[in-house]
Amino acid sequence: MTTSAREPATSEQVPLITEECPAKAPAVPPRGASPTKVFREWSPEQSALLPASKRDHLGDDHLTVFLLDLLPTLNLDPILAAYQEDRGQPPYDPRMMTVLLLYAYSQGVMSSRQIERRCREDLAFMYLAGDARPDHDTICAFRRHHLDAFKRLFLETLRIAEEAGVLKLGRIAVDGSKIRANASKHKAMSYARMPERQAALRAEIERLLTEADALDRAEDEQYGRGRRGDELPAALRDPATRRQRLREAQARVEAARKRELAATKQAHLEQIEHAQHALETEAREHARAAGEANAETTRPDPKAQRNFTDPESRIMKTADGFQQCYNAQVAVTVGTQFVVAEDVVTAANDKQQLQPMVEQVLANVDVPDGVIADSGYFSAANVQALEHRDGRPIEAHIAVERDRHGAPPTGPPRGRIPQALSPADRMRRRLRTKVGRAIYAQRKVTVEPAIGQIKGRGFRRFSLRSLIGAKGEFHLVCAVHNLVKLWRTGVVLVREPSPDREPAYA
Known part of the structure; x- marks a missing residue:
């Protein structure tokens, strides 16, 4: 079989769509109440050529520019010293994470999830992060890991x-x-109320467990131990027995739910006992510090409170x-x-x-x-x-x-200061x-x-x-306060200014 050279496809073999789309008429700008009133042109979809540098777009007097210029003068050794392991993926640059947190707190953005979102949507955050997008878990972990270093900052x-x-x-x-x-x-409890609440929880736990055990015993008597109760023969699987099976399943679910609720209340009871013990320990320590003779038997103030969260x-x-x-x-x-x-x-x-x-x-x-x-x-x-x-x-x-409030000011004192x-x-x-x-x-x-x-x-x-x-x-909050004061004061010792550009805040 011989192969012939392929012939170019003709217009009949590959039909082309030659229909031209009608040109879109320019949108007519809206008019106000006056027929001659016009508004400024607004084109949100208009393509724009942004500056090559985000710094040029933000301007030299922007707080982010100040923070980056200030960064070389900050001693971040306590933060950098925390990274000793060579294993694992390279972490984000601690300098970037530090200035990112500083700027975020200066803008009232304290939530790690909000900071993560701003790194995707806010130009200033994108500039500080260098277009990196740290997730909220990374931001939260960095903040919690360097709490002591923020004092040095x-x-x-x-x-x-x-x-x-x-x-x-x-x-x-x-x-x-x-x-x-x-x-x-609402998650706090006073010392006086703790014994009462403990007794109520113990009684409720006992009731729930007793009811769950009663349901289990009833099913054991009906179906026998080790059987779930839903092993019905095929002959009995009809609509008449289906309702009975659903009621039995509901009883088993109810017994499991009571046990889960009892476990939750048991955990709350342990929280109360731990809080009670902490309040008693704190009262004894205060009594020892005050030199009281019966410090070991001291009890907390009945109104003393402890929060579980x-x-x-x-x-x-x-x-x-x-x-x-x-x-x-x-x-x-x-x-x-x-x-x-x-x-x-x-x-x-x-x-x-x-x-x-x-x-x-x-x-x-x-x-x-x-x-x-x-x-x-x-x-x-x-x-x-x-x-x-x-x-x-x-x-x-x-x-x-x-x-x-509203009292007239007293006049200045007269005469010599009495000795007594x-x-x-x-x-x-x-x-x-x-x-x-x-x-x-x-x-x-x-x-x-x-x-x-x-x-x-x-x-x-x-x-x-x-x-x-x-x-x-x-x-961190007070460090941000001082840095904003420096920025607004117009101080710049941050670095040697570029010969071709002097920072606007100098």
Whole structure:
């Protein structure tokens, strides 16, 4: 058989569609109420040629550009040192993950799932991530793994601000704010209610297990042990017996459901017992610290509460009523509003937090000229510790009590200071002077705006549970606050500027 050369296909063999599509008429722009009113042209599907660099598109004055320029000056050794294993897939660059978290918190995006979504949809996030798309599990794991390193990151912001000359320590203002924990107040129980709830749960567990056993015994008597009850002969598989079989199956399901419910209640009972034991241990430790003789027999306050979701959080009074919270403390510089010390505690009272906060300021930066605080921090011991400390004394301006709303201000004191004044009366007299009143007024324009700015960025609830998680997350939040202050102040020591382009924030 011989093969002939293929002939080119003719138009009859391969018919071509030659019908032309009609040209689309341009859309007629809408008109307003006036027949001559026109609007700007809008073409969402119009192709556009974006700049080759996302940085050029965002602009040199954008916060992401500032963070990337700042990155080489940050000491990230504590974060980098955590990666010691050579096995497995290469992780994402820790520097990228760090600036991604910093920028996300500055924009009020705390959810790891939201950060993941922004890396796909938001140009600024895409620029920081270098078009990488870390999933939310990776982001969450990175944040939780480096909680201790975020403290060092916060200190790095203070170092950079000092080197830039914008952090000049004078007086500081101290205040606290109740930040909601990642737990519901409805998952908390008081110590007095725990025994009652334990007895109710035990009775309910006993009832459920008894009912499940009764159902099992009834089926054993009817079908015999080891038989399910659905092994019916083919002759009996008719509509008359089908209903009976369904009722029997329902009884077996009900018995299994009662056992599952009993297991769930047993787990809740164990949670209550664990919380009760923790409260009793905590009460004994406090009694030993106070030097009480009968510390081993001390019992907790009946109103003491424990949360099952986040046991270390506490019920605290807020503007929205009583909520499950942590108490976030900050020390802020007067004038520049930099956070120079921060902490998260479980105590609702601020009185015991003043001296630790001042000690942290001394360790982080230097000795402040003075401390301003509201009445929640006043005690004679606090004033004594500040003004009679070894070395340079720290002048205190701490309100003794809250001013009554609408009460007229008292006039300045006259005459010499009496020698027999108590610390409280001496402080009242100091705050009534013209100078003292002016110094104390700085609190409202220093620490309160700083807390407002932190909450205004969306941080009104901790994402991480436990006291360690809350502390680590607050390190990150305060580092972001200081970096935003640096950016808005216009500081740039970040790196040597390019010869052909000077950053717009310089």
